[in-house]
Amino acid sequence: MLMACLGCSPAPDQPVPAAARQKVAVAYTFQPQSTLAHVAVAKGYFAAEGLDIQPSLHTYGKAALQALLDKQADFATVAETPVMFNVLKGEKIFVLANIEASSMNNAIVARKDAGIAVAADLKGKRIGFTPGTTSDFFLDSLLTANGLTRQDIRAVALKPEEMQGAILARQVDAVSTWNYPLTEIRRQLGSNAAVFFDREIYTETFNIAARQEFVRDNPETAKRFLRALIQAEDFVARNPDEAQRIVATATKVDLGLVREVWNAFNYHVVLDHTLLITLEDETRWAMKNKLTEQTVMPNYLNYIYVDSLKAIKPEAIRMGR
Amino acid sequence: MRIATRLRLISTATIAAVVLLTPVLVAAVLDFKRAKADYALAEKIHDNFLERAAFRDQYFLYREDRMRQQWDKSKEASDVLLRQARQELAGEQEQQILERLGRTIDESVVVFHRIVDNTAALQAANGNRQVYAELDKRLYSQMLLKAMTIRDATTTLQSAGAQRVEDAYRHLLAAIGWFAGALALATVLTAIKIGALIRQRLVPLHLGAQKIAQGELEYRIPPGPDDEFADLARSFNDTADKLTAEIGAHRQAEEMLHKLSIAVEQSPAAVVITDLDAHIEYVNPQFTEDTGYSAGEILGKNPRILQSGQTSREVYTQLWEALTNGRNWHGELLNKRKSGELFWEEARIAPVKDSSGVVTHYVAVVADATLRKQMEEQVRQLAFYDTLTKLPNRRLLHDRLDITLAASKRRSCFGALMFIDLDSFKPLNDTYGHAVGDLLLVEAAMRLKSCVREMDTVARFGGDEFVVLINELHGDRIEASTQASMVAEKVRAVLSEPYSLPVRTEGTAPTRIEYSCTASIGVTLFIDHQTTQDDILKWADAAMYEAKEAGRNQIRFHTAES
Numbered sequence: 001m002l003m004a005c006l007g008c009s010p011a012p013d014q015p016v017p018a019a020a021r022q023k024v025a026v027a028y029t030f031q032p033q034s035t036l037a038h039v040a041v042a043k044g045y046f047a048a049e050g051l052d053i054q055p056s057l058h059t060y061g062k063a064a065l066q067a068l069l070d071k072q073a074d075f076a077t078v079a080e081t082p083v084m085f086n087v088l089k090g091e092k093i094f095v096l097a098n099i100e101a102s103s104m105n106n107a108i109v110a111r112k113d114a115g116i117a118v119a120a121d122l123k124g125k126r127i128g129f130t131p132g133t134t135s136d137f138f139l140d141s142l143l144t145a146n147g148l149t150r151q152d153i154r155a156v157a158l159k160p161e162e163m164q165g166a167i168l169a170r171q172v173d174a175v176s177t178w179n180y181p182l183t184e185i186r187r188q189l190g191s192n193a194a195v196f197f198d199r200e201i202y203t204e205t206f207n208i209a210a211r212q213e214f215v216r217d218n219p220e221t222a223k224r225f226l227r228a229l230i231q232a233e234d235f236v237a238r239n240p241d242e243a244q245r246i247v248a249t250a251t252k253v254d255l256g257l258v259r260e261v262w263n264a265f266n267y268h269v270v271l272d273h274t275l276l277i278t279l280e281d282e283t284r285w286a287m288k289n290k291l292t293e294q295t296v297m298p299n300y301l302n303y304i305y306v307d308s309l310k311a312i313k314p315e316a317i318r319m320g321r
Numbered sequence: 322m323r324i325a326t327r328l329r330l331i332s333t334a335t336i337a338a339v340v341l342l343t344p345v346l347v348a349a350v351l352d353f354k355r356a357k358a359d360y361a362l363a364e365k366i367h368d369n370f371l372e373r374a375a376f377r378d379q380y381f382l383y384r385e386d387r388m389r390q391q392w393d394k395s396k397e398a399s400d401v402l403l404r405q406a407r408q409e410l411a412g413e414q415e416q417q418i419l420e421r422l423g424r425t426i427d428e429s430v431v432v433f434h435r436i437v438d439n440t441a442a443l444q445a446a447n448g449n450r451q452v453y454a455e456l457d458k459r460l461y462s463q464m465l466l467k468a469m470t471i472r473d474a475t476t477t478l479q480s481a482g483a484q485r486v487e488d489a490y491r492h493l494l495a496a497i498g499w500f501a502g503a504l505a506l507a508t509v510l511t512a513i514k515i516g517a518l519i520r521q522r523l524v525p526l527h528l529g530a531q532k533i534a535q536g537e538l539e540y541r542i543p544p545g546p547d548d549e550f551a552d553l554a555r556s557f558n559d560t561a562d563k564l565t566a567e568i569g570a571h572r573q574a575e576e577m578l579h580k581l582s583i584a585v586e587q588s589p590a591a592v593v594i595t596d597l598d599a600h601i602e603y604v605n606p607q608f609t610e611d612t613g614y615s616a617g618e619i620l621g622k623n624p625r626i627l628q629s630g631q632t633s634r635e636v637y638t639q640l641w642e643a644l645t646n647g648r649n650w651h652g653e654l655l656n657k658r659k660s661g662e663l664f665w666e667e668a669r670i671a672p673v674k675d676s677s678g679v680v681t682h683y684v685a686v687v688a689d690a691t692l693r694k695q696m697e698e699q700v701r702q703l704a705f706y707d708t709l710t711k712l713p714n715r716r717l718l719h720d721r722l723d724i725t726l727a728a729s730k731r732r733s734c735f736g737a738l739m740f741i742d743l744d745s746f747k748p749l750n751d752t753y754g755h756a757v758g759d760l761l762l763v764e765a766a767m768r769l770k771s772c773v774r775e776m777d778t779v780a781r782f783g784g785d786e787f788v789v790l791i792n793e794l795h796g797d798r799i800e801a802s803t804q805a806s807m808v809a810e811k812v813r814a815v816l817s818e819p820y821s822l823p824v825r826t827e828g829t830a831p832t833r834i835e836y837s838c839t840a841s842i843g844v845t846l847f848i849d850h851q852t853t854q855d856d857i858l859k860w861a862d863a864a865m866y867e868a869k870e871a872g873r874n875q876i877r878f879h880t881a882e883s
C-alpha cells in the first residue's frame with residue numbers, strides 16, 4: 001500500500017532519475033510522530049533530493065532504533081527515551097533533528113471498573129508499560145506527580161501492541177501508552193476509561209537518529225534527508241487535511257483516528273533544548289532507578305549533531321543561543 | 322518645439338516626479354518609524370521574560386512568596402504587552418509567534434504554580450518527601466523547557482522586528498534612492514537634452530557665426546526647427562546681410578575716402594585737421610609748402626604757432642564762437658611762416674561731427690591769400706591814390722571828407738579843407754619837361770605831408786592842385802580858424818621853399834636846378850555836416866582863387882560873404 005502510494009505520488013520539481021538516486025534505508029513508525037517521514041516519502045521529497053528510500057515500518061521508535069543499530073537502516077525515527085538508553089549502553093548514535101514534540105501524546109488509560117477514578121487510585125494497581133520507552137518514563141512521572149512511586153503500583157511490562165489486549169482482557173488495570181493505542185483503548189473502554197494526562201510534567205520528542213559513522217561518511221545524505229523533511233514540514237503546515245490523508249493511507253490507520261489525535265502533535269524540524277533537558281531528566285531517572293549501570297551523566301551534546309540541520313536551515317537550531 | 326517650452330515640460334515632469342515620489346518617501350519614513358516602535362515593543366516583551374526568569378530562579382533558590390508575587394505581576398505585565406503586540410504587530414509571522422508565545426507563557430503559569438503548590442507539599446511531607454522532591458525537579462525541567470520556548474519566541478520576535486526595521490530602513494533608503502534618482506535622472510536628462518541642443522543646434526550656429534566672423538559673408542546659417550536657436554540663426558544671417566551691405570558701402574566710402582585723400586594731398590589749398598583741443602593731427606603737403614613747417618614738426622602742435630599777432634583778437638573770438646557752436650567759419654588771417662615772413666591766409670574752418678552729432682575734430686582749408694591781397698592793394702592804390710605822388714586821389718579825398726564830416730558832427734569840432742594850387746608850375750613843365758615837373762610835384766607832396774598830422778589827409782586833386790584836410794579842430798570857429806590858419810601858413814611857407822631838381826638834357830650831363838614855386842591857398846572851415854562836400858570844395862576853391870588874385874603865395878579863408 002505504501003509502495004503503491006509512493007508510486008502515485010505527484011512528481012516533485014525536477015526529480016532525480018531513479019537510477020541515479022542513493023539508496024537509503026529508513027526505519028520509521030506507524031505512529032503519528034513519524035508524520036513528516038510519511039509525507040516526505042509520499043510527496044517524493046526524498047526522491048527529489050536524490051534519495052531512494054528503502055522503508056521499514058515499525059510499531060514504535062525503540063524498534064526502529066534497534067533496526068538502525070542492527071545496520072538494517074541508515075536513519076530511524078525514535079523518541080528520546082530509547083536514544084537515552086542506547087547512549088547509556090554506549091551506542092554511537094547521533095540525533096540529527098527533532099521532528100515532533102508533544103505534551104499530550106502520553107497518558108495512562110485506566111479501567112474505572114478497576115476502581116480507578118483519579119490518579120491517586122492507581123496505587124496498588126496493575127499498570128502496563130513498555131520498558132525503555134517514553135511509556136516507562138511517563139508512568140514514573142505521573143506517579144511522582146501524584147505522590148506515588150513505582151513501588152506503590154504493580155508494573156507490568158508489555159509491548160505496545162500488547163497493551164490493548166491486556167487491558168481489555170483485564171490482565172492490567174491501566175496502561176501507560178501513546179497514540180494510536182491510547183485513543184483506541186479509550187474508545188474501546190468508552191465511559192469505563194479514566195485517562196490521566198499531565199502536560200506540565202513531560203514533553204515527548206520524536207527525532208531523526210543515525211549512526212555516527214554513517215553521518216560522518218555521508219554528510220550530504222544527511223542534509224538531503226533533512227531537507228526533504230523540512231519540505232514535508234512546510235507541506236504539513238499548509239495542507240493538514242492532505243497530510244492526514246497521506247498518514248492514514250500510509251499507516252492504514254482510520255482517517256478519523258488520525259484526525260482525532262492530530263492536534264496533540266507539533267511537527268517541526270528543529271534542534272532545541274527540549275531534547276537535551278529531557279534526555280538528561282530521563283538519564284537521572286534511569287540512573288536513580290538502576291535502569292542502567294551508568295552512574296555518570298553523559299554529555300548529550302556529543303550525541304546531538306547540529307551541523308547537517310545548521311547547514312540547510314540555521315534558524316532551526318535553537319540551542320546555544 | 323521652442324526651447325523655453327521644452328524646459329517648461331522638463332521642469333513640469335521633474336515636479337510631477339517629485340510630487341509622485343513624495344508620498345512614497347513619506348510612507349517609507351512612517352513605515353520605518355512603525356518598525357522601530359514594533360522592535361521596541363519586542364524588546365520590552367523580551368525584557369519582561371528575562372525579568373520573570375529572574376523571579377523564577379529566585380523562587381527556586383529561596384521559595385519565598387515575594388518572588389511568586391512578582392513572578393505573577395510580571396506575568397500580568399506580559400499579558401498587557403502581548404495584547405498590545407497583537408494589536409500593533411501586523412505581520413503574519415509575528416502573530417504566529419505571539420500566539421505560540423502566549424500559549425507557552427500560559428503553560429508556564431500552570432507549571433510554575435504546580436511548583437509553588439508542590440513546594441508546600443514538599444515542605445510538609447514526612448515519609449514520601451523524595452517523591453515531592455523528584456516532582457519538583459521534573460516540574461522545574463518542564464519550566465525550563467517552557468522558558469526555552471518563550472525565550473526562543475521572544476528572540477524570534479526581536480529578530481523579526483529587527484528584520485522589519487532593516488527592511489523598512491532598506492525601503493526608506495530605496496525611496497530616498499528613487500527620490501534622489503528621479504532628481505538625478507531629471508538632471509541628467511536635462512543635461513543630455515541641453516547637450517544635444519548644444520551639439521545639434523548651438524554648434525552649427527557657432528560654426529556658422531565663426532565662418533561669418535572669418536569673412537565668409539556669403540555663408541548663411543541654416544535656421545533648422547523653429548526655436549530660439551532658429552531665431553538666433555536668422556539674427557546672425559540678418560547681421561551678415563547688413564554686414565555685407567555695410568562692408569560694400571564701407572568699401573565705396575573707403576574708395577571715396579582714398580580719392581578724397583589724394584585730392585587733399587594734392588590740394589593747392591593747405592588742409593589742417595585738429596582735435597577738439599586744437600592739436601594738429603594732419604596737414605597736407607600744401608600746408609608745408611605754405612608755412613614751411615613739415616608734418617613731423619607740426620603734428621601735435623597748436624595752430625597758434627602760426628599766429629603773427631597782427632590778426633585782431635576779435636577775429637579769433639568770432640572764429641571760436643562759430644566753431645564751438647558747430648558752425649563753419651570763414652575768414653582771413655594774417656599769419657607767420659616758419660621763416661618769420663607774414664602771409665595772408667583765407668581760411669575755411671569746419672567742425673567735424675560724428676554719427677551722433679558730436680564734434681570730434683576741426684578741419685581747416687586754407688589758401689595763401691598773400692598774392693591776392695597784394696593785387697587787391699594794387700587795385701586799391703590805383704583806385705584811391707595818385708600814382709605819381711602816392712597821395713590819396715580825389716575819390717579817396719571824398720571818402721576822407723565823409724569821415725571827417727561825420728567826426729565833426731560827432732565831436733562838434735571844426736574841420737578845415739585847404740585848396741592849394743602851385744603858382745608857377747606850368748613854366749617848369751614847359752621848360753624842363755614833365756619829368757622835372759613830376760619831380761617837383763613829388764617833392765611838394767612830401768612837404769605837404771610833413772606839415773600835417775598822421776590823422777590829417779593830403780590829397781592830389783589834379784595837375785598841380787592839392788587838398789589838405791584837417792580833422793578835429795577846435796569847436797569854436799575863431800579858435801578853429803586860428804588853428805587852420807597856422808597850418809595853412811606852415812604849408813604856404815614850406816611850399817615856397819626852393820626846390821632842387823635834377824635836370825637831364827639830352828646830350829649833356831645831369832644837372833640840378835633851383836626852382837621857386839609858391840602856392841596859393843584857399844581855406845574853408847566846416848562843422849556838423851551842415852554842408853555838402855561839393856560846397857566845401859567849391860568854397861575852398863573860391864578862396865584859393867581869391868588868394869591867386871591877391872598876388873599869389875597868399876592864404877585866403879572862405880567867408881560867408883565870399
